Amino acid sequence: MLEFDAIVDNKIGMHLRAAGEFVKVATQFESEVTVIKDGKKANGKSILGLASLAIERGAIITVQITGDDEQDARDAIEELIDAKFYED
Amino acid sequence: MKTEDLKSNGDEDVLAKTNRDQNNSESRKREIIRYGISAAPGIVIGTAFVVDSQVLRVPRTRVSQDRAEAEIVRFQEALDITRGELLQIKSDLADQLGDDHAKIFDAHMLILDDVMVKESTESLIRAESYNAAWALDIVISKIVTSLGNIGDEYLKDRSADILDVKQRVLRKLLGIESEHRQNPTEPSIIVAHELSPSETAQLDRRYVLGYATDLGGRTSHTAIMARSQGVPAVVGLEDTRPLIETGDTVVLDGNCGTIVINPLDGTRETYEKEIEHWRQFEEQLLTLTGYPAETLDHRKIELMANIDLPEEVASALDYGAEGVGLFRTEYFFIAQDQLPTEEEQYRVYRTLVEKMKGKPVTIRVLDIGGDKIAGYLHNSPELNPFMGWRGIRFLLTRKDIFKTQLRAIYRASAHGPVRMMFPLIVGVDEVVQAKKICEEIKHELTLARYKIDPDVEIGIMIETPSAVVLANALAKEVDFFSIGTNDLIQYTMAVDRGNTKISHLYQHLHPSIIRFLKMTADSARKNGVPAAICGEMCVDPMSAVVLVGLGLEEFSCSPNLIPEVKKTIRSVTFDECKTLVKKILKLSTTDKIEKRVWTFLKERCPDLSMFAEGKQHGK
Numbered sequence: 001m002l003e004f005d006a007i008v009d010n011k012i013g014m015h016l017r018a019a020g021e022f023v024k025v026a027t028q029f030e031s032e033v034t035v036i037k038d039g040k041k042a043n044g045k046s047i048l049g050l051a052s053l054a055i056e057r058g059a060i061i062t063v064q065i066t067g068d069d070e071q072d073a074r075d076a077i078e079e080l081i082d083a084k085f086y087e088d
Numbered sequence: 089m090k091t092e093d094l095k096s097n098g099d100e101d102v103l104a105k106t107n108r109d110q111n112n113s114e115s116r117k118r119e120i121i122r123y124g125i126s127a128a129p130g131i132v133i134g135t136a137f138v139v140d141s142q143v144l145r146v147p148r149t150r151v152s153q154d155r156a157e158a159e160i161v162r163f164q165e166a167l168d169i170t171r172g173e174l175l176q177i178k179s180d181l182a183d184q185l186g187d188d189h190a191k192i193f194d195a196h197m198l199i200l201d202d203v204m205v206k207e208s209t210e211s212l213i214r215a216e217s218y219n220a221a222w223a224l225d226i227v228i229s230k231i232v233t234s235l236g237n238i239g240d241e242y243l244k245d246r247s248a249d250i251l252d253v254k255q256r257v258l259r260k261l262l263g264i265e266s267e268h269r270q271n272p273t274e275p276s277i278i279v280a281h282e283l284s285p286s287e288t289a290q291l292d293r294r295y296v297l298g299y300a301t302d303l304g305g306r307t308s309h310t311a312i313m314a315r316s317q318g319v320p321a322v323v324g325l326e327d328t329r330p331l332i333e334t335g336d337t338v339v340l341d342g343n344c345g346t347i348v349i350n351p352l353d354g355t356r357e358t359y360e361k362e363i364e365h366w367r368q369f370e371e372q373l374l375t376l377t378g379y380p381a382e383t384l385d386h387r388k389i390e391l392m393a394n395i396d397l398p399e400e401v402a403s404a405l406d407y408g409a410e411g412v413g414l415f416r417t418e419y420f421f422i423a424q425d426q427l428p429t430e431e432e433q434y435r436v437y438r439t440l441v442e443k444m445k446g447k448p449v450t451i452r453v454l455d456i457g458g459d460k461i462a463g464y465l466h467n468s469p470e471l472n473p474f475m476g477w478r479g480i481r482f483l484l485t486r487k488d489i490f491k492t493q494l495r496a497i498y499r500a501s502a503h504g505p506v507r508m509m510f511p512l513i514v515g516v517d518e519v520v521q522a523k524k525i526c527e528e529i530k531h532e533l534t535l536a537r538y539k540i541d542p543d544v545e546i547g548i549m550i551e552t553p554s555a556v557v558l559a560n561a562l563a564k565e566v567d568f569f570s571i572g573t574n575d576l577i578q579y580t581m582a583v584d585r586g587n588t589k590i591s592h593l594y595q596h597l598h599p600s601i602i603r604f605l606k607m608t609a610d611s612a613r614k615n616g617v618p619a620a621i622c623g624e625m626c627v628d629p630m631s632a633v634v635l636v637g638l639g640l641e642e643f644s645c646s647p648n649l650i651p652e653v654k655k656t657i658r659s660v661t662f663d664e665c666k667t668l669v670k671k672i673l674k675l676s677t678t679d680k681i682e683k684r685v686w687t688f689l690k691e692r693c694p695d696l697s698m699f700a701e702g703k704q705h706g707k
Contacts, residue, residue, distance in 0.1 A: 011488050017427070020198060027203075046204030048250070052234040 001066040002074050007058065010084035014055035016047065018085040023047045025076050031067025033077070044077075119352045122328045123591070126345030127304070127311035129648055130320035131363050133356065134297045136336045136349075137276035138329070139287060144258050146225045150217040159213050163220035164206075166260035171200055173256065177290060199253045205231070221261040228254040252284050272296070277340050281329045283310045293317060298340040300347050302329045312396055312419055314342075315646075318403075322347055373651030377408040381654045383636065387662035391654060392450070392644035394622065398436060401443040404647040408654065411448040413644020414570070414622050415440060417493065418456055430492045430499075437500035448505040450570070450644075451497055452549070454489065455479050455511040474578070479512025479549075484521055494529040501541035509547040509570055514554040519565045549622075551575035556604045559611035569612050570644070573623030577601055596631040597681045602638075602672060609638045620644055629693070630685045632656040634672065637665030659693035 008014050014022065026033040026044040033044030037059060042049035044063065055061060065073045080086070151159045174196050182190035199205070205227055212223035232247045272278070272295040280287070282303040288310055299314050304323035314321030320342025332338065332349055339348040339359045348355055382388045392413025393404035404412065420428050420436060428436075441449050456478060483490035497508050510522050523546060533540050550556060551572035563569070573596070578584065580600060583593040595601065612619035620642035625631045627649045635643065636657060643653055668688050672681045 012427075016195070016198075023198075023203075043204050043207070046202050047198050048202045048231050048235075049204040052231060 001064060002070045003062060003064045004074065004078070005060055005062050006078065006081045007060055008055050008081065009058065011057065013057040013059065014050060014053070014061075014085075016051055019047045019050040021080060021085045022050060022077070025080050026073070028076065029065075029067065029069045029073035031065050031070045031073045033073060034064040036062040036064065117350045119355060120331055120349040122325050122331070122347050122349070124300070124322040124325035124328070124345050124347065125305060126342055127299075127323045128314035128319065128321035128342050129646060130298070130318075130342045131340065131359060131366060132277065132297045132320055132342075133337070133339045133351070133359055133363070134275060134277045136279045136300075136332050136334060136338045137272040137295075138332060138334045139278055139280040139283065139291075144255065144262060144264065146221045146258065146262075147219060148222055149219050151213070151219055153217055156214050156217055159220050160210050163209060163213065163224070163261070166220070166257050167200060167206070169260050170253070170256045171197070174200065195249045196253050199250050200257070219261075221258050224254065224257060224261070248284065277338055279329060279332045279338070288313050298342065299323070300325060300328065300332075300338070300340055302326055315396070315400070370651070373655055374407075376651050376654050376658070377406070379654070379658065381408075381410075381657045383657055383660055383662045383665070385661040385663055387636075388641070389636065389657050390620075390642040391650050392448075392620070392622075392642060393647040393650065394644050395647065398440040398443060400647060401440065404650075405444075407647045407650040409447075409647055409650055411450070412440070412444060413450050413620055413642065415449060415451045417452060417454050421454060421456060427489065427492075430496050433493060433496035434499045437496055437506070438503050441500050441504035441506060444504065446504055448507060450507045450509060450547070451500075452509050452511055453480075453483060453493055453497075456482060474584070480510045480518050480522060481512065483510075484518065487525065490522075490525060491529060494526060495533060498526075498529055498533055498540045498544060499538055501544045502539040506541065507545040507547060507568065509549055509568075511549045511572075512551060512575075513548045513562065514552050515558065516561050516565060519548060519562060523565070549575075550608050550619075551579065553580050553604070556608050559608045560614065563611050563615035563617045566617065568617055569608060569619040570622045571605065571608055571619060571640075573601075573621060573625035576604065576623075577625075580604060595678045596625045596628055597634065597672075597685065598678045599676055599681060602634065602669075602681070605635070605638055605640075606669075606673065609640055613639060618642060626653055629656045629689060630682065633660055633665050633689060633692075634669060634685060636660065636662060637667075637669035639666075656693065664688075664692075 008018075010018055022035075023045055035042050035044045035050060035053065037053045037055055040053055042053050044050065053061075063074075063077060065077070067073070174193055178190045178193040178197075181193070205224075208227045209220065209223045212218050212226060213220055216223075218226070228250060232250055235247055235250075271290065271292050275295050275297050277298045277300060278291060278296055279300045281301065283299070283301055288299075296317065296319060298319045299310050299321040301310055301321075301323045302325050304310055311321055311323055320340050322340060322342055322345050325347060328347065328349075336350055337356075339346075339351050339355070341347070341359070348359070351359065380388060381391045390410050391408065392411045393400070393407070393409035394414040394416070395401065395404060395412055396416050396419045401412075417433075420432070437449075437451060477485075483493075494508075497506060500506055510519065513519060526546060530540065530542055534542075545567035547566050547568035547570055548555070548562060549572045550559065550562075550569050552575070555562060556576070559569070577594055577596065577598075581593050581595070581598065583590050609619055619640055621635050621640050622644040624645065626635055626643040627645050629652075632643070632653055633656065645653060668685065672684055675681045675684065
C-alpha cells in the first residue's frame, strides 16, 4: 500500500467538478483508492463519497492506494492534484 | 408492522378521497383564482394535466439469504435500464434545446454510476438481506443527509439531482412505470407542485399548452423552458396544485401571472375575448415591425430585448429589437451542475453577439441570490435574500467567479458590440472596485494576446433607492444607467410583489417612483450618460407614455412585448408626454396620477387604453 498527503489548492476546494476529475483518474486503475480527511474515509472512485468529505481549499488529504498498479495510480493522482484539477 | 401501518393509511386516504370527491363534486367546481409569478407570456384556456412527483412506498422486506445474489442482479439491471433512460432524455433534450441544456443530466449520470452507491447498496443486500429498493433508499438517504450537513449550498442543491436519480431507480425496482402515465395525450396545461428538469424534458411538447407550478421563480427551469417553447407559464403559485385535478378546465394567464380554476361561463368568455383581442392586437402589432419606434414628433426610442438564452435572439429580431438591453447570465449558472468555465461562458456570449449581427448586446454580470437562486433548486437559506448577499456584493467577495465571467465577456467583445452592467449597486465604491477588476482583466487578456474591445461600455443597474439618490455621483463613474424598475419599485415601496396581501402596493405610477425616475433621468442627462429602462414597467402603455415624457431613450423588455411598446410610442408626441409628466409631478397620489394618464391615453390611443384597462381588470 502506498500512502501520501496532499494539499488541495485549487480555487474552491474539491467540489463536484474536481471530485469528478479525481474519480475519472482513479477509476483508470485497478488499485483501490481511499481518501481520508479529518479521519473520515471515502472511496476515491466515488464522486458522492469524495463530495461528502467536504474538502475545502487548503485542506490536507491523505490518499491510500492498494493494488498492482498503485505506483502508476499515485503518479496520476499526484499530477492531477498538482495541476489543480485542470480547472482553467 | 410498519408496512401494515402504511398500507392501511394509504387505503384510508384513497377511500376518504373518493368520498370527498363524490360529496363535493359540485362544490369542487367552484371558480378559484390564484395569483403567482408571470414566467412566460400568453393566455390559454385548456384542460389541466397534473404531474405529481410520486411518493414511492419502499417495502421494508428482506429477501431470503439464497436470493441475495439474484436481488443484486436485479439492482444492477435497474441501474442499466435507468442509464439508458437518462441517455435518451439527454439526447432528446440536446436535440430540442442544445448541448448546454442537456448538461443538466451529466450530474445525474455521475450519481447513477457512483461506485459508493452501488457498492454500499450491494453490501446491504448481501449482509442484511434487504430488498434492493430498501437498501438503495437507505444508502441515498445517508448521502443526502451528509451532504446537507456540509453547509455548502452548491452541494445541497445537488441533493435534488440525487433524489431524482433515486426515484428513477426505485421506480424500476418497484415495477412502477409512471413515466408513461405522466404524459398528456391531448393538449393540456401542465400543473405541478414543482417540475424537475427531467420531468419537464420528458413531457411531449406537442401537448403542452402551458405550465403552472407552485414553486419556482422567473429564472426557474420551467420558466425558461416555457419561454423557449413560446407557451405561457405561471410559477410561484404556492399551494395551488392541490386545488386542481387532471381534467379540470383552467385559464392560464401568463401576462398577469394568474390562474383561474373551473372558470365560470362569464369568466371564460372574458378570457376568450381577451385571447382574441390579444391575437388581433398582436397581428396588428407585428405589422409595425418594419417601422421605427419614434414618437409622432420624431423622437427616437431604442427598443431592446430582455433575454436569458442565445436561442431567444431570433424571436427578438423578429419582433424588431434593436439590440439586447438585458442578457441575464443566471441561467447557465443554475442550470448546470457546476460553475460554468470561462470557455463555456465565452461560447455563449460569443454566439449571442454573433447572432445579433452588429446590434449591441448588454450583458448583466451574474445576479445570483434572492429569487434567482430559488427556482427549481432550493431556496436560499438567508432570512431576507432580497436584501442579502447577491448581485455585485456576491461578485466582489467571490472574485474568482467575477473574474472568470469578465474574461469571457471581454473575449466575446472581439466579435461585436458588447456592453456590460453591474447589478444591485448601492454606492460609488462598489463601482470603483468593480471597474478596477475590469481593468485588471483587460490587462491580463491583452498580455495573453487575446483580441478584445478595450472600450466595452460599463454601466450599472439603478434598482435601489440608494443608487437613485447617488445617481449624480454614480453617473460620473459609468457609461450608462439601466433602471431596473421591478426591483426599484419593490425596494422603494418595501413591498414583496409575491405577497398577495400587499402586492397592491406595487405601483408603477406611485408618486415616489415617478420622482425617483425623474431624479435618475435628470442626473443622467446632466452628466451626458444615457439611461435605459429595463423592466415590465415600459410595457404598460400607461407607464410607457410617462417614461417617454421623462426623457428616457431606451426601453428594454421581453421580445414579444416590443411591438406593443412600439405602438404606444408611435401614438404620442414627445412634447405632450413631457407636459403630462410636468402635470403628474404635482399630484400626490397614485390614484390621481393614474386618472390623469388614463385620460391622456384614452384620447391619444383608444386601442391601447382598452388594453391597459383589460390588464388592470386582470389584476
